Amino acid sequence: MTQTFDIAVIGAGMAGATAAAFLSASKRVVLIEAEEVAGYHTTGRSAAIWIQNYGPPDVRELTRLSRAFYETPPAGFSDASLIRQRPVLLLARESQRADLDAALATGEGIRRISVAEAHMLVPALRPGYLASAALEEDAFDMDVAAIHQGFLRMLRANGGALALRNRAQRIERHGDVWSIDTSAGETVLAPVLVNAAGAWGDGVAALAGALPLGLRPCRRTAAMVDPSPFDVSNWPLICDVNEEWYARPEARTRLMVSPADATPSYPHDVQPEEIDVAIGIDRMQQALDITVRRVEHSWAGLRTFTPDGSLAFGWDPTVAGFFWCVGQGGYGIQTAPAAGRFVADLILGREPEAAAALVPVVAPGRFGCTRSR
Numbered sequence: 001m002t003q004t005f006d007i008a009v010i011g012a013g014m015a016g017a018t019a020a021a022f023l024s025a026s027k028r029v030v031l032i033e034a035e036e037v038a039g040y041h042t043t044g045r046s047a048a049i050w051i052q053n054y055g056p057p058d059v060r061e062l063t064r065l066s067r068a069f070y071e072t073p074p075a076g077f078s079d080a081s082l083i084r085q086r087p088v089l090l091l092a093r094e095s096q097r098a099d100l101d102a103a104l105a106t107g108e109g110i111r112r113i114s115v116a117e118a119h120m121l122v123p124a125l126r127p128g129y130l131a132s133a134a135l136e137e138d139a140f141d142m143d144v145a146a147i148h149q150g151f152l153r154m155l156r157a158n159g160g161a162l163a164l165r166n167r168a169q170r171i172e173r174h175g176d177v178w179s180i181d182t183s184a185g186e187t188v189l190a191p192v193l194v195n196a197a198g199a200w201g202d203g204v205a206a207l208a209g210a211l212p213l214g215l216r217p218c219r220r221t222a223a224m225v226d227p228s229p230f231d232v233s234n235w236p237l238i239c240d241v242n243e244e245w246y247a248r249p250e251a252r253t254r255l256m257v258s259p260a261d262a263t264p265s266y267p268h269d270v271q272p273e274e275i276d277v278a279i280g281i282d283r284m285q286q287a288l289d290i291t292v293r294r295v296e297h298s299w300a301g302l303r304t305f306t307p308d309g310s311l312a313f314g315w316d317p318t319v320a321g322f323f324w325c326v327g328q329g330g331y332g333i334q335t336a337p338a339a340g341r342f343v344a345d346l347i348l349g350r351e352p353e354a355a356a357a358l359v360p361v362v363a364p365g366r367f368g369c370t371r372s373r
């Protein structure tokens with residue numbers, strides 16, 4: 001079956017869902033997804049944290065610009081509240097004092113707190129572990145499923161289509177139109193193709209005849225443990241100042257622990273390695289007096305970075321009608337609403353008002369001289 005749209009977006013994770021939702025307000029959009037469920041890959045595996053002082057400057061800007069949407073989403077977007085305040089406690093051992101000073105000097109809204117205050121916030125902290133600490137109050141847990149579903153609902157409400165179980169497997173340009181053949185035997189015709197395929201971004205580009213950007217999918221692991229007898233529901237997110245590990249309260253007796261790994265990988269349905277789970281728990285236990293009797297479950301996802309670590313949003317410099325929306329790394333949820341709007345503005349030829357200064361910073365053309373087949 002052949003269907004014609006104005007814009008075809010490949011990948012129904014958070015990146016594709018937000019771009020498709022904003023574009024569908026004025027264009028006929030199809031969101032093409034290989035899996036049976038949207039959000040099966042990285043989007044469904046995140047730690048769900050919004051931290052202003054995280055990532056490179058372009059990410060921080062889109063994080064800042066996303067906050068208002070999360071605090072006050074449009075009517076009908078979701079029945080659930082999308083964010084809930086959860087401060088971040090930054091921990092520094094003796095050898096990390098200078099790193100904490102640097103985080104305080106460069107971050108916005110982070111304040112030093114005493115070791116005694118840190119122990120009050122997290123009573124499980126082992127005596128003697130901590131040399132200095134800081135608190136970022138204005139951070140949030142995010143309801144990723146509600147956010148993702150909200151954008152998919154917005155797409156459908158605008159008349160957009162979501163094509164699940166359709167892996168784009170042949171992509172050709174005939175004149176001014178892309179012809180995309182999928183694994184379900186469908187053919188999609190559209191003048192504009194948006195590559196929001198996450199870890200598969202370079203692969204989708206290769207299918208379309210575009211040069212790769214050199215995307216780096218990196219495995220990150222998380223494990224859920226029972227911290228009882230501690231009730232962790234009101235604890236902050238606990239984060240090593242150099243991101244060597246972190247722990248995020250999930251519910252009263254559930255604590256997510258990550259070794260903050262970033263192991264280079266390739267695009268696939270990545271699974272956790274036992275060694276990474278063990279490293280995460282070991283690092284957490286050096287700081288916190290928590291006995292882990294069993295790991296309730298563990299998972300891993302691919303955080304995909306561009307060669308310089310910043311986002312890649314923009315038209316391909318050589319292949320007409322091919323738009324990149326990749327490189328969301330570890331920030332694709334906290335930046336999502338502003339990123340989706342930004343991408344839609346660029347595709348529709350509108351000035352992305354608030355984020356106009358980012359256009360050259362995130363342009364995929366910046367990798368021009370280093371790209372090769």
Ligand SMILES: Cc1cc2nc3c(=O)[nH]c(=O)nc-3n(C[C@H](O)[C@H](O)[C@H](O)COP(=O)(O)OP(=O)(O)OC[C@H]3O[C@@H](n4cnc5c(N)ncnc54)[C@H](O)[C@@H]3O)c2cc1C
Pocket residue numbers: 010011012013014015016032033034035038039040041042043044045046047048049050166167168169196197198199200204220221222300301302303326328329330331332333334335
């Ligand atoms: C452990 C972990 C913790 C994280 N914590 C946070 C956090 O606290 N805060 C935050 O903001 N971010 C976090 N992230 C990062 C965030 O999850 C990602 O940046 C975001 O989900 C990326 O979304 P995406 O849509 O680009 O990728 P994905 O969700 O992977 O979506 C890409 C989609 O493209 C589809 N696809 C690929 N090729 C094709 C094809 N040929 N045809 C059709 N479909 C195709 C795939 O099936 C996939 O569904 C975390 C990530 C991990 C792994």
